[in-house]
Amino acid sequence: MKYAIRTLGCKVNQFETQAIEKLLRARGHAPTEGGDADVVIVNTCAVTAESGRKSRQAVRRLLSDNPGAVAAVCGCYSQLSPEDAEALGAEVVYGSGDRMAFVDAVERAAAERQRERKIDDPFRRLTLEPLPAGPMEGRTRAYMKIEDGCDNFCAYCIIPYARGRVRSMPLADAAAEATRLQAEGFLEIVVSGIEISSYGKDFQNGAGLADAIAAIAGAAPRCRVRLGSLEPTVVTPDFCRRLAELGNVCPHFHLSLQSGCDRTLAAMRRKYDCDGFRRAVNALRETFPGCALTADLITGFPGETEADFESTLAFLREIGFAAMHVFPYSVRPGTRAAGMPDQLPRAVKEARARRAQAVADELEDAYLRAQLGETRSVLFETEQDGLWQGHSENYCLVRAEGEDLHGLIRNVKIIGLEGKNLVGLTL
C-alpha cells in the first residue's frame, strides 16, 4: 500500500506522525508524493479555529491530489469534531489516542474499504500509549514523548479536552528508550510532551520532570538532552541544580510565557504571575549562565488593554528572550475564553502581535550578537549552498564550512551574523 501523510500542529503531533509512519513502513507500506496514494492520512490539530480549518483543507487537498484514495484522519481536531472529519469523506476517523489501532484500521480500510470511526473519551485514558521514538528532522535529533495530556485548563486552550489528563512514561521506560536512541547513533534527544512540567503527576510517587530528565540524560550520556516547553512553575533553584549536575542538558529553555501582565495571566488562568516567571528566569540564569530563554506569547487576549499590552512589552525587554513565538489570540469554541466579554477586534490582536514580534526580533538580534567571538558546540544537520548548518547547544542556527559534517558535533568559533544565522569556523 502507498500512503501520503500530512501533519498539522505541535511537536507532539509531529512525533506521533513519525511513529505512525514507522509502524506503516515496518509493515511494508511506502510513502508517495506522486498522486498515486492508496491511503491519505492527516494528523489534525485543533489548537485554534484556524488549525481546524487547515486540517480540513489538508484532507480535501490530499483527496483531490490522490483520486480514489481512502482518507484516514486522526489527531485533536477529529477527536473533537469527528462528524466534520466524516463529512469531508474520511473513511477512518480516529482521535488523539490509540495510534496502533489507527494503523490497523488504515490497513483494513485500504484492503476492504471498511469504514471505521473510533473516538474514545480522552479523560478515561489512564496510561501513556508506548510509541516508537525516532528522528524528526534529518537523522541527527530524536524526539521522545514522555507525557501526554494536560490538567491545567488554561482559559484559551482546548487541548485538555482533546488529550485528556496527564499520563507519563515510567522512568524505567524513559531510560530504556534513551539507551536505545543513543545506541542508534543519535546525538541529541528532544524531550517532549503536551505539558512535560506535569510529568509524574499521575504516578503519585513523587517522581517529577527532573527525575525523568535525570533518567534520560544518565542513560544516554553521549547525547545532549534538550527540553521541550516548560511551565515556569516547575523551574525552581533545585530543579535547575539537578539539571546542571547532569552535564548533558542543553542550556536552552523554552518557557511558556503567554503574557507579561499579571491581570491578563490571571484571566488566562495561568498558574504564575510575572514575579514567579522572573524567579524561574533568575534560577535558570544563575545555573546556566548565558542560556537561551525562548517563549510563547499571545496578544489580544479578551480584556487585554493597551496598558496591559504595554506592560507585556516592557516585560519582554526586561527578560531579554533569545527568540519568541508570537500569536494573536484566536477564539477556540468550547473554551472559557471564547465566552469572555471584551473580545478584541482582529486588527487590534494582529497589530499587537506585530509590535510584540518587532520587540522579539530586536531581542533575538541582541542575543545572537552576544554569541560573536564565543565557541559553541554545534550538531550539524544539513548542507545548504555549500555550507553546513546545525544548531548550537543554546539553539542558535549556525552555518560553517567543512567536509561532510552531517550528524557530527563540532566546536565552532562564531565569527559573524547573517540575518538570524550565525556564521562560524569549525575548530
Ligand code: SF4
Ligand atoms: S498548559 Fe495550558 S496551554 Fe498548555 S496544553 Fe495545558 S491547558 Fe493548554
